[in-house]
Amino acid sequence: MSDAHKKLAGRLAILAVGLAAPFLFPAYQSQMAELWLFVVFALTWDLAGGQMGYNSFGNVVFLGIGMYACVLTQVGLLYDIGIYNGARGGGSATFVFDLPHYLEGLALGLPVGALLAALAAAVLGAFVLGMRGHYFAICTLGLGVAAGEVANSWEWIGAGSGMVPPTPPQVIGDLSRFYYYFAFALAAVTFLVLGWLYRTRFGLAINAIRDDEDKAEAMGLQTTRIKVAAWVIAAVFLGVSGGILGNLKRFIDPIDTAFSGATFGVWMVLMAILGGKGTLWGPVIGAVLFEVIKEATWTYLLGWQRVALGLLIVIIVVFFPQGILGWLRERFPDRFGRRVEADLSGTAEETAR
Amino acid sequence: MTAILKVAGVSKAFGGVQANRNVSLEVEAGRIVGLIGPNGSGKTTLFSSIVGYHPIDEGSIRFEGQEISRLRVVDIARLGLIRTFQQTRIYGGMTCVENMLISSSQRDARLLDLFQARSPEREERAGDLLDFVGLYPKRKLEAGSLSFGQQKLLEFAMALMNQPKMLMLDEPTAGINPTLINGLIDRLKRANEQFGITLFVIEHNMRVIMNLAEHIYCLAHGELLADGRPEEVQNDPRVLDAYLGAH
Ligand SMILES: Nc1ncnc2c1ncn2[C@@H]1O[C@H](COP(=O)(O)OP(=O)(O)OP(=O)(O)O)[C@@H](O)[C@H]1O
Ligand SMILES: [Mg+2]
Numbered sequence: 001m002s003d004a005h006k007k008l009a010g011r012l013a014i015l016a017v018g019l020a021a022p023f024l025f026p027a028y029q030s031q032m033a034e035l036w037l038f039v040v041f042a043l044t045w046d047l048a049g050g051q052m053g054y055n056s057f058g059n060v061v062f063l064g065i066g067m068y069a070c071v072l073t074q075v076g077l078l079y080d081i082g083i084y085n086g087a088r089g090g091g092s093a094t095f096v097f098d099l100p101h102y103l104e105g106l107a108l109g110l111p112v113g114a115l116l117a118a119l120a121a122a123v124l125g126a127f128v129l130g131m132r133g134h135y136f137a138i139c140t141l142g143l144g145v146a147a148g149e150v151a152n153s154w155e156w157i158g159a160g161s162g163m164v165p166p167t168p169p170q171v172i173g174d175l176s177r178f179y180y181y182f183a184f185a186l187a188a189v190t191f192l193v194l195g196w197l198y199r200t201r202f203g204l205a206i207n208a209i210r211d212d213e214d215k216a217e218a219m220g221l222q223t224t225r226i227k228v229a230a231w232v233i234a235a236v237f238l239g240v241s242g243g244i245l246g247n248l249k250r251f252i253d254p255i256d257t258a259f260s261g262a263t264f265g266v267w268m269v270l271m272a273i274l275g276g277k278g279t280l281w282g283p284v285i286g287a288v289l290f291e292v293i294k295e296a297t298w299t300y301l302l303g304w305q306r307v308a309l310g311l312l313i314v315i316i317v318v319f320f321p322q323g324i325l326g327w328l329r330e331r332f333p334d335r336f337g338r339r340v341e342a343d344l345s346g347t348a349e350e351t352a353r
Numbered sequence: 354m355t356a357i358l359k360v361a362g363v364s365k366a367f368g369g370v371q372a373n374r375n376v377s378l379e380v381e382a383g384r385i386v387g388l389i390g391p392n393g394s395g396k397t398t399l400f401s402s403i404v405g406y407h408p409i410d411e412g413s414i415r416f417e418g419q420e421i422s423r424l425r426v427v428d429i430a431r432l433g434l435i436r437t438f439q440q441t442r443i444y445g446g447m448t449c450v451e452n453m454l455i456s457s458s459q460r461d462a463r464l465l466d467l468f469q470a471r472s473p474e475r476e477e478r479a480g481d482l483l484d485f486v487g488l489y490p491k492r493k494l495e496a497g498s499l500s501f502g503q504q505k506l507l508e509f510a511m512a513l514m515n516q517p518k519m520l521m522l523d524e525p526t527a528g529i530n531p532t533l534i535n536g537l538i539d540r541l542k543r544a545n546e547q548f549g550i551t552l553f554v555i556e557h558n559m560r561v562i563m564n565l566a567e568h569i570y571c572l573a574h575g576e577l578l579a580d581g582r583p584e585e586v587q588n589d590p591r592v593l594d595a596y597l598g599a600h
Contacts, residue, residue, distance in 0.1 A: 220459030
């Protein structure tokens with residue numbers, strides 16, 4: 001089999017497993033849906049964090065904006081949002097969503113979420129992406145916290161009591177399975193788009209910014225625009241994932257679900273680093289491993305989860321900063337198209353023509 | 354002949370240190386011009402001022418007749434005025450070829466142009482230029498793993514990839530294996546003749562700059578001390594004094 005065939009076979013296998021999984025393991029549907037969303041989190045975090053060297057702890061802003069925007073659109077198409085949220089999740093008899101309306105709401109809500117998240121990234125990015133290193137990281141952390149506080153006190157969107165996404169009509173059946181496929185499709189699309197992106201000159205440009213931003217500028221690369229564009233692309237996918245996550249969880253808490261810097265915000269960083277930041281597959285591998293570890297151990301840790309997570313972060317960052325793929329790449333550079341020794345076969349004249 | 358670069362009365366101070374004082378000079382299009390001076394005489398500072406790295410205190414800098422002293426680094430680079438760094442700057446985590454591919458000219462490029470796939474012509478040019486500086490066999494190596502001298506050569510090739518109108522090189526032979534220096538001089542001359550790039554070169558190695566430049570400016574204590582043809586400058590008592598005085 002040629003490499004191209006192997007690659008295709010591999011992708012088809014993943015597609016088959018992804019499509020069949022809810023039927024094979026129906027008990028774990030919601031965890032698996034969450035897993036695909038985690039893949040999106042890690043992939044989009046790595047776009048700026050790994051590939052461009054801008055470590056953000058505030059990407060939850062885009063997740064949360066996408067989540068609220070989607071659900072508010074879903075509701076707002078049929079009902080007054082203030083009254084709906086005033087009912088505090090009660091009144092499922094009053095607020096009925098039949099199938100066409102429910103689907104219509106989603107079809108509109110998810111893109112609206114993507115759009116508003118992208119807009120937020122463009123506006124915020126123009127300010128904070130001018131900062132470098134730790135200043136950028138700390139500033140994004142602040143953005144995440146601030147966004148949570150705003151949502152937490154905004155009555156119209158439910159404030160601290162949160163918001164309940166529309167109740168799906170009976171015909172949808174298993175809600176977890178329904179949203180599992182949304183999550184799976186989003187992860188697949190995100191992966192393919194970023195894979196393409198990293199093969200374009202844009203991919204090289206963000207790597208150049210990571211390695212030496214001053215040099216990139218001195219060579220005429222419009223670094224500010226490039227950085228903002230990268231963040232906007234990440235925000236688009238995060239915005240959609242927010243809409244899916246909100247509907248999947250069936251309840252949006254402003255601080256624990258939408259703008260959860262302490263969980264999703266940190267986890268996305270951890271997943272990308274664990275798998276290997278700055279690589280395409282690293283974040284995917286990291287997300288899968290993390291979700292498996294989390295589900296396998298979470299219930300046994302009884303309140304010590306955050307401590308365990310904190311320790312895990314310290315261990316990975318201190319002892320294993322290059323991640324799984326980074327480590328493999330160092331050990332087997334040839335397999336990743338990199339050489340450690342000069343290749344003395346021929347000159348440009350012979351091989352390039 | 355017309356001046357492609359015109360520096361007039363430029364001063365720059367860092368706190369109490371007057372790094373450049375009232376410096377005026379001209380670089381004619383198509384020439385190779387040298388800039389010499391003892392350590393700390395303000396050569397790198399002048400380069401940085403020209404490419405917009407820091408604001409100047411007074412004076413005017415014109416590139417192709419356009420005032421550039423208030424433009425940003427990236428906009429000056431996009432006019433076709435590129436500099437290399439004394440400490441050498443390359444993209445360490447990328448391969449040599451990737452370093453080259455992302456260095457191609459951005460002069461008319463817009464953001465959307467970056468979303469193209471890599472083009473075969475560009476790859477070929479990258480290969481040719483790596484060959485030109487003798488780094489072709491190392492094209493797939495991570496640039497950060499190269500020696501200092503090789504990184505200097507890569508940075509030079511990246512600058513050529515950018516197809517600038519004028520290239521300012523800050524000590525291009527520093528750290529280069531002495532046996533390779535003659536080859537590098539030859540390449541600099543070819544870049545000037547074949548690619549038509551105006552060169553403005555800071556150099557400590559007197560033999561190199563005497564060989565290379567058609568006109569030389571000498572700085573001392575931030576001020577322009579002398580200028581002229583290489584042999585004139587070399588024999589100028591003030592220049593000799595400045596160099597001897599500095600040691
Ligand atoms: N960013 C800076 N901040 C403060 N002082 C600076 C800065 N850059 C340069 N200087 C000072 O300005 C003076 C000129 O420095 P510059 O680097 O331009 O000299 P140079 O001629 O390039 O020297 P060398 O031959 O050693 O490279 C020196 O005294 C230096 O210490
Ligand atoms: Mg210097």
